[in-house]
Amino acid sequence: MQYVSFKAADGTETWGVSIDGTVHDLGPSGKNLAATTRDAIEKGIFGTQLDLSGAPTIAEADIDFLPSVTNPGKIICIGVNYLAHQEESGKTGQTAPTVFTRFADSQMGHLAPAVKPTTTTKFDYEGEMALVISKEAFHVEKEDAWDHIAGYACYNDFSVRDWQKAASQWIPGKNFPGTGGFGPYLVPAADLGDITTAVLETRVNGEVRQQAPVANLVFDIPTLINYVTGFTKLNPGDVIVTGTPGGVGLFYGPDGLINHGDVVEVEITGLGILRNTVADEASLLAGAQATAGASA
Missing domain, CATH: 3.90.850.10 (Fumarylacetoacetase-like, C-terminal domain)
Known part of the structure; x- marks a missing residue:
């Protein structure tokens, strides 16, 4: 699974997974499973079988990539x-x-x-x-x-x-x-x-x-x-x-x-x-x- 951090069309910083060139938004502008990739790791949902149903999608070619972890403590x-x-x-x-x-x-x-x-x-x-x-x-x-x-x-x-x-x-x-x-x-x-x-x-x-x-x-x-x-x-x-x-x-x-x-x-x-x-x-x-x- 490829996890991405990116900016949504409205400028919201969010995250999701990219599958075959399509990004499923699981962050604040999408399904809101966690605020950031770091939060997903803290919650223990990173790397697990996530339910992608209902998550908004966007072509990977159209996203504005952010650092993979936007807010690391160290x-x-x-x-x-x-x-x-x-x-x-x-x-x-x-x-x-x-x-x-x-x-x-x-x-x-x-x-x-x-x-x-x-x-x-x-x-x-x-x-x-x-x-x-x-x-x-x-x-x-x-x-x-x-x-x-x-x-x-x-x-x-x-x-x-x-x-x-x-x-x-x-x-x-x-x-x-x-x-x-x-x-x-x-x-x-x-x-x-x-x-x-x-x-x-x-x-x-x-x-x-x-x-x-x-x-x-x-x-x-x-x-x-x-x-x-x-x-x-x-x-x-x-x-x-x-x-x-x-x-x-x-x-x-x-x-x-x-x-x-x-x-x-x-x-x-x-x-x-x-x-x-x-x-x-x-x-x-x-x-x-x-x-x-x-x-x-």
Whole structure:
């Protein structure tokens, strides 16, 4: 089952399931089974056999995608968690996961612009897989970790490298608005089988830049959940972004970084394709001002 978060025609933020290109609205503008995907997870109805009868429908091609989870309490990101990326960045020999945080309001959905800030010349992509927590998780043992996962989704941790590298803490370079691509779908863990057999691929304008099986994570999923819940409590709907393979733009070559008009896709087996097109912040502001002037 493919769960989506989206805006209804009247602007209401809602959620539902997409089946064969048709989205069944189960949120506030539809059947109202729960307010958000996060609420559906908290209620225990995410990933279950839902009654879709009477739910309004809309073609998936016509929806305005939102991040798969629009209101997570916490987004925990893991850095340099594939060996090839450790090697290209000179960060081998990690003895514990590298952790940083991303704010929920920095995220955007499938097909939304990836916003290149006016204050950077070093905008980059990082294709990743995200997992979403299903129930309260604190001091979770590795053998119990899989029972705490609601589902998985594609993620693009777009990075503002000059801000990221300005100091030892990465948070500034990871939290500009419109830089956390999340979606298009959140797929229940139970529907996927062994997620470690999935392959992650990132493409820029159709060119493959990153490709690796999830099995290549240096710190695997049980280790990440055990480590993160060792220092903070996670709740339903919280997100762990598991890390990016080698091949990021910063180390790819002279034309590796991304600019206005570049199309970046993250595809993971069973999770669909997350697509975002880079847009300069200045061009978006100019467009918004022109629209406001025309309607005045």
